[in-house]
Amino acid sequence: MPDYRVTLEAAWTVKDVATTQDAIGIAVSEAGKRLHPSAKFVDVDVLVMPCPYCGEEINSALVVARTGIVGLLLSMKVFNAEGVDHAERIAKSVIGRAVRDVPLATYSITACETGEETE
Template sequence: MDCRVVVEAAVPVYDVESADEAVRIAISKTGEMLNPDLNYVEIDMGERQCPHCGEPLEPAFVAADESLVALLLEMTVYNVEREEHASRIARKEIGQRLENIPLEVIEVETIETDDDSSDDSKAESDDEDVLPEFDDLMED
């Protein structure tokens, strides 16, 4: 089974004047730490909400020219047995490159593949050709 895992990271940024600037710097800083080993991890702004009223807040909190930015890091983990296994792998892989940055798994979603979606293919007999679809294409 393959899973898409979304991890939230709290990235500190220093010497900033605005939330927009902090987000840009945090995305750049995170990209540098992940590349080239994890260049397949997608980086996006996080979504924060007011704990009291539920209204959306900016992904960066700025105070005294320093900021804490919420980023979402998304990666696909292949060949895992359970969603918990996928989340541990994602946290470990990302966490090794983002030292001293808190991470929290936000979402784990199973990705349907051709192998997972049909159990009929597993029940087919072994007598069939290895590539019947290829033969069909050649006849057309």
């Protein structure tokens, strides 16, 4: 059975922040705390998106009324899944249990090469 790298996007809210950089820092820190120790194998990154005007990549964070929303990517390797759908369900279950009440959506699922080093 193959292994898959499953990446989920999460909409993380942060209260009482002044800048998007503060919101990003707090969101990554809070996500790390909630994922550790039960899901410490999950990688946390900030979602970047292309700017609609210039095409440069920018962080997906917004602050309005001292409340921020940050797009995070939560990525994990799923071993011995029966298929793509099974790998997705496993990742959503593991990550969802650790970060309750955070909206999650599938960002990408890729099959891992058989010779890839395990994490």
